[in-house]
Amino acid sequence: MRYLVEQSGSKVIVHGIKDFNLKETLECGQCFRWNEEDDGSYTGVAFDRVINVKLDGDILTIDNTTLADFNDIWYDYFDLGRDYGKIKETLSQDEILKAAIKYGEGIRILRQDTWETLISFIISQNNRIPQIKKVIENLSRLLGHPIVYKDKTYYTFPKVQDFIMADVELLNKSKCGFRSKYIIDAALKVFNDEVNLFELQLYDTYDVRNMLMSIRGVGPKVADCVMLYSIGRYEAFPTDVWIKRVVEFLYLKRKTNNSDVQSFAKEKFGDLSGFAQQYLFNYAKDHVSKDVFKERKN
DNA sequence: CGCCAGGGCTAGC
DNA sequence: GCTAGCCATGGC
Structure with a gap:
């Protein structure tokens, strides 16, 4: 480029x-x-x-x-x-992805800060995007540092140390709900170097995933998001309810489980799984009903 | 009021 | 191994 x-x-x-x-x-x-x-x-x-x-x-x-x-x-x-044109060309060999890409041709995968991504996706569990944004904004206002830009005050995302200093009561002011204990565990494990976010690059994806999942509140989906959005592990295929629906409804034509969705992605998309996931998720939100497989009663 | 949300933990098989 | 019920909070 x-x-x-x-x-x-x-x-x-x-x-x-x-x-x-x-x-x-x-x-x-x-x-x-x-x-x-x-x-x-x-x-x-x-x-x-x-x-x-x-x-x-x-x-x-x-x-x-x-x-x-x-x-x-x-x-x-x-x-x-990165040459996204090339990635889209490869993925477009699949007809379903071709349609999904057409619906979001300008999607790129950001490379974000690992700590912020970890906490953000811990907060994302069983939550909606507008509420996730609010909680992260609250945390930043409570624990981050102010920056003024064009007469408006913004707040940096708090560091590990800022969370260590905070007690549960303060965290609860962010409206993070039951996730506060997860956030505290993440901060403690990173602070104590049980999980070293700067050394994740040294390990293969399987090990990185397990290291992240040693943190309470971090399961397969959150770990995959952290790997995909912050350390460039593009073979990750974060599997949430929407992606599961897409694979069930558009590809396999049957009900399945997350483990099979992971295997499916690995075989079908390989090292480009993460990009495929982005296009498919974006497409699914607007094109796949949440009860595609709900059987009609009567 | 009840239901659900870019999940994960726990208990109970 | 697998899965139902639960979890804070807020929007509908």
């Missing part, structure tokens, strides 16, 4: 962007701290920074940043080094 990159004041402008749609990428449920502005741009907090991103044709404008931060952080965050 070759881009022409220039700096203009507080903005970094990138020419030559392809396969990128902000709404599809930032509102598909992989991240929770981006909000759309009136002009269609998005403002969000990531890696202790607040930026605003706008996409006009093939021109991506990132405001409130520097060339150094673009190279060190945002290039990888938005996965700009």
